[in-house]
Amino acid sequence: MKKDQPLIRRRALLAGAAVLGAAGAAGTAGVLTTADGARPVRGTAAVAGPQARTSLTTSAFRLQPMTGDAPAWRTPARTLVRHAPILRMSGRGRSMVLSFDDGPHPDYTPGILRTLREYDVRAMFFVCGEMAVDNKDLLREMADDGHIVGNHTWTHPLLTRLSRSRIRSEMERTCEVIEDAYGEAPLWFRAPYGAWNRAVFQFGAELGMEPLAWTLDSLDWRTPGTHKIVHRVEDGAAPGVVVLSHDAGGNRSQSVRALRDYLPYLLDSGYHITVPRRQFT
Known part of the structure; x- marks a missing residue:
């Protein structure tokens, strides 16, 4: 398979999707503006490490409102350095995002x-x-199916305990692998454990990635049982929710089975499962 074929197919798949673009300037210290001109929403501060993360609720990270469709082949707007991850997502109607x-x-x-x-x-x-x-073949399959692939570092470390050079290396090496297998460089980054600091935001922006968090933690990493995962996702479903699940990092058979149960429920309930789209110039 030629390297550019997955990218071409991916663009064709995404062209008809109801997708969304990241809005708002970076560096606003957590003050985010809604897409429809509503009053700003003040987000939470960046997580400093494991202690701070355990004190947060599972809805602490929300995605910044995203607006605007644009062709995937256009150049993304320059990525500005944020002081907090994107905290709230606003879709069209009953939109949700699933992430793994x-x-x-x-x-x-x-x-x-x-x-x-x-x-x-x-x-x-x-x-x-x-x-x-x-597993580059799986990244190519994701590209063929129109999924978005983001950067989650090389070894899943706690970034806030690493030197700046280690942080950059973790992010850069993963960008290179994604671009090689997926067909384009990642436009999104998620910090392991939800632990962010200034260096993470800075390097992410320099590499052209926006920091993306989540709204609803399915807690599948605890392997609580398929039924509990399903109940948590279905009970937490709401417009703008971004669901955090896992496809590695342990035995994820419960996560696989749970998706087969809650996905048709979400669709039958009128939710549109979509993916975010960056703003373009």
Whole structure:
């Protein structure tokens, strides 16, 4: 398969999707403006580390409102340095985003991709470089199906405890693997454990990536049982929600089975499962 073929197919798939673009200037210290001109929403501060993360609720990270469709082949607007991850997502109608972290894994990611394909749904995959480098075929499959692949570092470390050079290396190496296998460089970054600091925001912006967080943690990483994962997602569903799940980092068979249950429920409930789109110039 030629390297540019996945990208061409991906553009064609995304052209008809109801997608959204990141809005608002970076560096606003968490003060975010809604897409429809409503009053600004003050976000939470950036997470300093594990202690700060455990004190947050699962809805602490919300996505910044995103607006505007644009051709995928146009140049993205210059990425500005933020002081907090994008905190709130505002879709068109009852829109939601599904995201999967830590993969791709040959045992679990294919099952998730099959379910998404069955229902013609696009999702986001935040991949770790050390997993992606040995599973490039799965990244190509994601490109073929129109999913968005984001950067989740190389080894999934706690970035706030690393030197600046280590942080940059973790992010750069993963960008290179994604671009090679997926067909284009990632436009989104998610910090492992939700731990952000100034260096992470700075390097992410320099690499052309926006910092993306989540709204609803499915808690599938605790392997609580398929039923509990399904109940948590269905109970937390609402317009603008971004669901955090995992396709690697442990036994994710419950996550695979749970998706088969809650995805048709969300669709039957009138939710449009979509993916964000960056603003373009």
